[in-house]
Amino acid sequence: MDTSVCRWLNAPLSRLLQAALVLSLLPQDAAAEIPLNMPVGVTDISRSVYDLHMTIFWICVAIAVVVFGVMFWSIIHHRKSKGAKAAHFHENTVVEIIWTLIPMAILIAMAIPATATLVKMYDTSDAEVDIQVTGYQWKWHYKYLDQDVEFFSNLSTPREQIENTAEKSEHYLLEVDNALVIPTGKKVRFLITSNDVIHSWWVPHLAVKKDAIPGFINESWAIVNEPGVYRGQCAELCGKDHGFMPIVVDARSPEDYQQWLLAKQEEKEQQAQQAAAATARTWTHEELMAEGEKVYARACAACHQPSGAGMPPVFPSLIKSPITTGDINAHIDIVVRGKPGTAMQAFGNQLTPAEVAAVVTYERNAWGNDTGDTVTPTDVQEHNAQ
């Protein structure tokens, strides 16, 4: 057996042993390594939710002990092989009323704190920071209302890690290029919606999970008590890469948050200048191809595949397709405006004119398309102006 196979077999085995060990040491700190329970979280709400969860859990355990206790008592003591003779009772009104009323009382006792927590969760008034969260197939877009800051947040785990050709990093699949930064101690309201299908924005440590529904806006909120990085994922099946659109919330002190906000605004201006410069300068065909390949890998390859072959008919092939070998303007148009009602988004607000020019040039010349076309940023700008 070659060594890589050995390693492949060994790693799982040792991890299994570790899991067994953790289970046997359940109440101890060793469990911290492999999480077994809902996180307590970092907001007052998430703590109340955790308390509700543990209360109802222990109620269930108590009922289970009584019910299964009687059952196993019968299984052990009332077996025919031990000479048990069957009794003949088959009803008892008093007992039946009692075991209807007791669960009723337990449920009412449980409903009271649950209602109180829910009422608090629904109070979205008096928020100090408003952030619009928009789900896209398969990334998140964050827009700080009144702050002129907005950005996309993409999975940043490299493809090689997912395809098992590179070692997986600590936050595998739970890391993004641009985290959502929020201030601690302030009420942050999330206005959640979607650009295409239904997604669900979930950060366990904030106890926030709300569906992102196209055409509607849902509200949720959090006051984070401790600075830190909190990770979550899309929770509603949203198509092929549903498992690859994580959420990272970076909670910072209000001062740090303000600094970040200023830096972000500055960065935005710089980016605008860079984009303008990139649009204005002259690009060679080779430069556009090189840049286009990068943009394609980031924005297009998830659906149209690195090979350009797509996954027809839902994600069409770009090889010798009417779009990539036909009219240049139609090609620019579909990249900029998208195709409504399909996974093809409008990339006009996600890519700069130079990036659109590069990716269109790339698509028209890669994979044997060989049209020889060069699309310049100016072409894209002219197209957009129309």
Next chain:
Amino acid sequence: MDAASDIAHEAQHHHGPASGLSRWVFTTNHKDIGTLYMWFSFLMFLTGGSMALVIRAELFQPGLQLVDPGFFNQMTTMHGLIMVFGAVMPAFVGLANWLIPMMVGAPDMALPRMNNLSFWILPFAFTMLLMTLFMDGGAPNFGWTFYAPLSTQYAPPTVNYFIFGVHLMGISSIMGAINVIATIFNMRAPGMTLMKMPLFVWTWLITAFLLLAAMPVLACVVTMMLFDINFGTSFFNAAGGGDPVLFQHLFWFFGHPEVYIMILPAFGIVSQIIPTFSRKPLFGYASMVYATASIALLSFIVWAHHMFTVGMPLAGELFFMYATMLIAVPTGVKVFNWISTMFRGSLTFETPMLFAIAFIVLFTIGGFSGLMLAISPADFQYHDTYFVVAHFHYVLVPGAVFAIIAAVYYWLPKWCGRMYDERLGKIHFWWSFIGLNLTFFPMHFIGLAGMPRRIPDYALQFADFNMLASIGGFVFGFAQVFFLFIVIRCITSGEKAAANPWEGAEGLEWTLPSPAPYHSFGTPPKID
């Protein structure tokens, strides 16, 4: 009885089944149709099970190994659809066909030709559904709950086959339900009042009404999808004035009663088996009937607990939380009754009893996690995670599936006149029991720790329990191939079974010889 039907009756009585393939294609006999349903269901169980194993194999380790995410979604979708509509529901209809006429003292089902039709629609419906795996764009990939707009605007073109498949399954179920109701209301032996019916008959009667009420809603919702996709309507498209959440309300108005459609007959089966092997009458027969009926009624006012995160108003959220918690009361009554039946009985542990006891324990665990899910604020953390996957597999696998397996072991001697091998049956039980808990128990942990459902790849902290679950899945899966072996061995070479092979069994079906005659009761038995 007039002379003509007398002659027809006699003619039937002396004719056995036709021979060859035509026996099965043209049969109007409740036992033949029951058998067809059971084999079809088992075939679908293995098909859906294989898809589950593809899922578990991919999830064995983090990273993408075997299938791409698109195909992974097709597998989760088809696994759910096939298990719900192809395995569990037809198995219960098969049991109803075999058992209800024998239990109420009737010769056959009330509507035998419709009975034939309602079965023979199914192979076509599922062929249509399974064909999509080989078509352009692949099979449906939007989850068995097929939420719009993922299942409308963003669906693969095969969605139309899926819609017609669902329509056919719905028609089949509705016809089956009508047949059960007609049989129970019209064909009971004289003296068998409603409150003397065996509980399996009672639970099926209530299930049949649930089917009649719920399946047309499913038909509506898929038709609305059909129109949105092909004819330019916008029921579920906000851009055209519709609402994607409307889809979820309609789907779950069907979907929640559907959940009870898959569990009430199981309650009936367990209520037959527990008294037999406790050698003691069922505790609280009347309260069992009332509890079943209240669960059925409540099932129509709790649907939105599947939708706590869609942004309902607070009042709606509270109403559905309270109503859902209320279901715990009648369900608790049933569990208490079963345990009181066992208490001070004279217990033996043949295979059907083992499966029935496991049903009570594991279904109750599924019930507990259901109660946790009912708490709306906590549900925000549980919703769409593996905790939910653990919950509904605990109520469906050791719930519905274990009850069906228990029923097969319990009534197999009556069906084929031969006994299964008790030792092999017990091996099958323990093998399944261990595999099942190994598969689904760890899912509670990974769900609470934050793993969403329906993802083909996951973060590293979920790796260990996923691996355990995958190993468990294969253990459980192969146990069911062993079950097939046990059943075939029983049919071909089991020992001859007596009319009543169980010491404590009561009921009309045990008064018939084993195997049961082709037409159950030519003359109605007397009930005292």
